[in-house]
Amino acid sequence: MKAFTALITRELRLSIRTGGDVLTLVLFFVMIGVVVPFAVGPDRALLGRLAPGVVWIAAFLSMLLGLDRLFRADHEDGTLILLRHADLPFSAVVAAKVMAHWIVSAVPLIVASPLLAVMLALDGAAFWRVVLSLLVGTPALAALGAIGAAVTVSIRRGGLIAPVLILPLAVPVLIFGVGAISTGPGPDLSGSALLFLAAISLITLALSPFAAALAISSGED
Amino acid sequence: MTTDTAPKPSFWYRLAHPGQFVALTRPWLWPLTLITVALFAVGLWFAFFNSPEDYQMGDTVRIMYIHVPTAWLSQFVYGLMAVSAIGSLVWRHPIADVSMKAAAPLGATFTALALFTGSLWGRPTWGTFWEWDGRMTSTLVLLLIYLGIVALWRAFDDQLRAARVIAVFTLVGAINIPIIKFSVDWWSTLHQPSSVFTMSGPHMPPSILTPLLVMAIAFTMLFLTLHLKAMHTEVARRRLMALQRQAAQTGKTA
Amino acid sequence: MIDLGPHAVFIVSAYAGVTLAVVALIAWTLFDARRTASKMAALEARGIRRRSAGPAA
Numbered sequence: 001m002k003a004f005t006a007l008i009t010r011e012l013r014l015s016i017r018t019g020g021d022v023l024t025l026v027l028f029f030v031m032i033g034v035v036v037p038f039a040v041g042p043d044r045a046l047l048g049r050l051a052p053g054v055v056w057i058a059a060f061l062s063m064l065l066g067l068d069r070l071f072r073a074d075h076e077d078g079t080l081i082l083l084r085h086a087d088l089p090f091s092a093v094v095a096a097k098v099m100a101h102w103i104v105s106a107v108p109l110i111v112a113s114p115l116l117a118v119m120l121a122l123d124g125a126a127f128w129r130v131v132l133s134l135l136v137g138t139p140a141l142a143a144l145g146a147i148g149a150a151v152t153v154s155i156r157r158g159g160l161i162a163p164v165l166i167l168p169l170a171v172p173v174l175i176f177g178v179g180a181i182s183t184g185p186g187p188d189l190s191g192s193a194l195l196f197l198a199a200i201s202l203i204t205l206a207l208s209p210f211a212a213a214l215a216i217s218s219g220e221d
Numbered sequence: 222m223t224t225d226t227a228p229k230p231s232f233w234y235r236l237a238h239p240g241q242f243v244a245l246t247r248p249w250l251w252p253l254t255l256i257t258v259a260l261f262a263v264g265l266w267f268a269f270f271n272s273p274e275d276y277q278m279g280d281t282v283r284i285m286y287i288h289v290p291t292a293w294l295s296q297f298v299y300g301l302m303a304v305s306a307i308g309s310l311v312w313r314h315p316i317a318d319v320s321m322k323a324a325a326p327l328g329a330t331f332t333a334l335a336l337f338t339g340s341l342w343g344r345p346t347w348g349t350f351w352e353w354d355g356r357m358t359s360t361l362v363l364l365l366i367y368l369g370i371v372a373l374w375r376a377f378d379d380q381l382r383a384a385r386v387i388a389v390f391t392l393v394g395a396i397n398i399p400i401i402k403f404s405v406d407w408w409s410t411l412h413q414p415s416s417v418f419t420m421s422g423p424h425m426p427p428s429i430l431t432p433l434l435v436m437a438i439a440f441t442m443l444f445l446t447l448h449l450k451a452m453h454t455e456v457a458r459r460r461l462m463a464l465q466r467q468a469a470q471t472g473k474t475a
Numbered sequence: 476m477i478d479l480g481p482h483a484v485f486i487v488s489a490y491a492g493v494t495l496a497v498v499a500l501i502a503w504t505l506f507d508a509r510r511t512a513s514k515m516a517a518l519e520a521r522g523i524r525r526r527s528a529g530p531a532a
Contacts, residue, residue: 151390155376164372168365169394171358211393218310218385280480284489291493327500334496341489345482443497447504454508461515468523 003088004096011100014073021069025062026108032058033116044121051120052181055130056137056174058116059109063141064163064170066105070097070149071216072159080153084217094216095209098146106138126182129190133180137197140173143204150212154219173200233314239456242316246449253446260439267432284342286432290440292335295363296398298328298444302370303395306388316452318384319459321391322374323451327444329367336360359401366394380459 015022036054037047074080083093110131117130148166152158179193236242268286302324308317339357340350351357370387377383425433480486 147390147393151373151386152376154382154386156378158376161369161372161376164365165369165390168362168369168397171362211389214310215386215389218389219382279482281482281486283486287489287493330496330500334493337492338489341485341492345485447500450504450508454504454511457508457511457515461511461518464515464518464523468518468521471523 003086004092007088007093007096008100008103011097012103015069015100015104021066022104022108025066025105026112028065029058029062029109030112030115032061033119037119047121048123048126051117051122052126052130052133052178054120055113055116055134055181056177059106059113059134059138059177060141060167060170060174061163062109063105063138063145064148064166066101067145067149067162067166068159069105070101070146071153072149075153080216081220084220089213090217091209091213094146094150094212095205098142098205098209098212101146102139102142106134106142109138110134129181129194133177133194133197136180136194136201137173137177140197140201140204141170143201143208144170144173146212147208147215150215151219153216173197176200233312236316237314239315239319239459243453243456247453250446250449253442253449257439257442257446260435260442264432264435264439267435272428272432281342281345282429284338285429286436287440288335288338288342289433290437291331291338292360293437294440294444295328295332295335295360296401297441298324298331299363299367299391299395299398301448302328302391303398306391309384309388310392313385318381318388319452319455320448321384321388322380323448323455325367325370325374327447327451329364329371331440331444332360332364332367336364356401359397363397363401366397370394380462 032054036050040046040050071080074083084090086093113130113134114127117127122130144166145162147169148162151165152162155161176193176197180190180197182190236245264286268283272283302321305317305320305324308314309321336357339360343352344350370391373387373390374380374383377386
């Protein structure tokens with residue numbers, strides 16, 4: 001357990017030190033909220049209907065584009081090989097990295113999401129559902145993203161392929177994430193969508209470290 | 222123990238030598254091709270000249286004779302890729318690697334064809350080219366997974382390392398196959414539910430079932446023939462790359 | 476050809492598209508095989524052989 005928390009602390013400390021790209025991703029996230037009203041017009045009713053989808057697309061893109069930071073730096077300086085042969089099982093190492101990645105990449109997005117909700121004309125109740133659905137759904141994105149990052153870690157310019165690989169698998173997260181905010185006209189099913197989202201997050205968090213660890217180990221000689 | 226009394230290695234072991242594999246399976250290519258052509262001839266004759274129009278859909282039911290086989294193949298090929306992936310990861314079988322790589326572009330093409338024929342069938346039958354229902358969406362997701370795998374193969378320099386990593390990813394993506402299969406049952410949608418492989422047997426009359434089965438087998442044989450040929454080419458390509466590397470090392474350039 | 480009904484254009488385009496794709500698949504498979512074989516032949520002509528292939532004829 002000590003090794004696990006030490007790893008998470010290491011990741012957090014490294015991220016704080018290099019800080020810059022996390023800020024960039026949050027900016028990217030917020031900018032999508034700025035750009036969409038320009039693109040579709042300032043009609044509040046329309047924006048309000050599109051808002052759940054736009055928020056989630058923005059979260060999607062920000063998290064997928066930030067995937068490279070999971071393993072690439074450690075792969076390039078050889079730390080990944082050392083971690084592979086550590087006492088802590090490699091899947092636990094990956095799990096620690098996923099959690100740290102979520103803290104560093106997703107929490108700022110969740111904190112920034114009210115800003116997005118306001119810009120996209122979301123009303124009171126939906127406002128908090130945005131924050132909640134992102135809170136529950138972004139762990140799934142981090143976990144699935146780890147698989148993509150693990151598969152592409154040894155490819156030289158593989159950073160762009162990982163989002164392409166993960167996007168098809170993450171479609172259910174998107175569907176239920178948006179559903180957890182609003183399910184459109186008709187009865188309010190957002191509660192059950194949120195539960196589905198939670199289930200997906202828990203399952204992916206539990207299983208993806210093993211898949212990602214296997215992908216990295218298979219990729220080494 | 223002499224070479225005569227030594228135990229013979231098992232079939233899979235002998236198959237694992239790429240040269241042996243090609244030598245063993247090359248004689249199968251022409252028979253497979255002829256069977257495929259014959260089946261297509263029979264199937265197409267049935268489809269156009271010897272089967273009735275559906276009482277609901279009219280003649281457009283004939284699209285089913287190419288839509289259902291390509292849709293079935295899109296899942297079958299992924300299943301084959303997943304089995305090869307297991308062979309690659311667990312046993313490091315060289316032919317499993319080759320099989321996985323050769324199957325991916327073929328599977329992608331058949332999935333795209335399934336979407337294409339389904340779309341053309343949907344327009345006259347349901348009034349729309351596309352609908353985001355369970356089966357169509359998950360088949361589109363399958364196509365994206367196939368294309369991602371094809372892109373992955375091209376991105377790696379070392380093909381042997383690529384095989385193992387891609388095998389992991391293939392198995393992760395395999396979760397999508399049961400979702401496609403059961404999506405028409407789980408979500409009440411536009412697409413019709415299963416009518417061939419159900420618990421009580423097929424729901425279709427024989428006059429429509431027969432051309433369907435013939436075409437399905439024809440398409441499957443087509444895939445198997447192309448797959449085998451592509452595997453031979455891949456074995457040759459790896460040999461070629463090794464030779465090119467050897468040539469570069471010894472300095473013998475053109 | 477029998478009468479294909481009012482939606483013939485969909486049926487014909489579906490079959491045409493599939494035929495085109497299948498023909499393209501077959502053509503590409505054969506072309507790929509031939510291209511690889513000719514590259515091998517070119518290397519072999521330059522005297523680069525596999526170690527197990529023995530000396531050049």
